[in-house]
Amino acid sequence: MVLDKKQRSAALEFTKQKDPLEGMVKVEEYVDVGTEKVLESPHVSEGPGRIANSPVPSIYVDDRGEIHRFRVGGTRINMLFSKKDVMRSGYLHNHKTFTFVVKGNVELWLLEQEGTTKTMYGAGSFFQIDPFYPHILHFLEDSLILEYWEGQFQCWYYHPYRRLVQLQNELVANCHEEGISSSIGQWQRLVPLDQGEGGTNSVVSALLWLGTGIVVGAVSATGMLWYLAHLSKRK
Numbered sequence: 001m002v003l004d005k006k007q008r009s010a011a012l013e014f015t016k017q018k019d020p021l022e023g024m025v026k027v028e029e030y031v032d033v034g035t036e037k038v039l040e041s042p043h044v045s046e047g048p049g050r051i052a053n054s055p056v057p058s059i060y061v062d063d064r065g066e067i068h069r070f071r072v073g074g075t076r077i078n079m080l081f082s083k084k085d086v087m088r089s090g091y092l093h094n095h096k097t098f099t100f101v102v103k104g105n106v107e108l109w110l111l112e113q114e115g116t117t118k119t120m121y122g123a124g125s126f127f128q129i130d131p132f133y134p135h136i137l138h139f140l141e142d143s144l145i146l147e148y149w150e151g152q153f154q155c156w157y158y159h160p161y162r163r164l165v166q167l168q169n170e171l172v173a174n175c176h177e178e179g180i181s182s183s184i185g186q187w188q189r190l191v192p193l194d195q196g197e198g199g200t201n202s203v204v205s206a207l208l209w210l211g212t213g214i215v216v217g218a219v220s221a222t223g224m225l226w227y228l229a230h231l232s233k234r235k
Contacts, residue, residue: 031134033111036131038092039156045187047091047155064088065172077148082139085172089137090162095150097129104143109136134158136165 031041038044054060056076060067066081082088082104099106110117111134121127121141131133137145203208 023085026109031093031111033133034130035111041158043159044092045157045159047157064169075148076153077146080145080147082137082145083145083172084139084142084214085168085175087138087165087168089135090158091155092134092158093149093156094133095121095131096131096133096155097147097149099127099145099147101125101157102144102146105140105143106143106145107138107140109161111135111161124128134161136161138168183226 031043032038054069056069056071058069060069065080066084068079070077070079080088099121101121101123105120105122106125107118107120108127108129110129112117119127
């Protein structure tokens with residue numbers, strides 16, 4: 001469904017209200033956040049494997065913005081550009097996540113025992129999210145952040161938050177005349193790296209070079225045979 005101009009205007013005003021979506025989706029409070037016991041909640045399920053398993057380096061683009069994935073000095077780093085008003089996450093992680101705001105303004109929603117807390121971070125700010133705390137990143141301006149984490153990364157959906165994220169992004173897409181937000185990526189560009197995890201890229205690179213060598217060799221041999229045949233005819 002795409003909203004008409006009047007509906008988009010009304011929706012945009014709605015997003016400016018304080019906590020516009022909280023009353024639309026039931027958020028289950030009082031779960032055992034901060035411990036592995038939260039994973040037993042019926043509102044938690046395994047998250048998207050593409051986050052932890054995405055090739056490095058790579059670039060992922062969708063209607064929310066961009067995610068650039070790198071590895072520097074053995075540490076995996078994500079650089080995220082997010083458009084104004086969109087939300088990300090709705091997840092919880094098994095390790096601490098560290099985030100630096102390069103530019104823009106980010107509101108962190110964090111589910112704690114007493115309920116949802118919201119804290120804003122502007123350019124130059126740093127914050128961390130502890131393990132097993134469901135959270136949302138709400139971008140109040142076009143924003144650029146850097147994030148990295150400890151240990152082997154894994155994430156889970158916290159469905160009440162994830163529904164909020166999806167509803168907000170659909171609302172933003174309608175307000176900007178872009179239709180329904182996909183949030184799953186319109187396309188992805190991967191950049192192979194020889195030092196990839198598990199050495200897979202090294203093997204692929206070697207096979208590509210071998211294939212290239214065979215093709216070049218065949219072309220060169222064909223050219224030489226043609227040249228020799230041409231000389232013999234002239235004699």
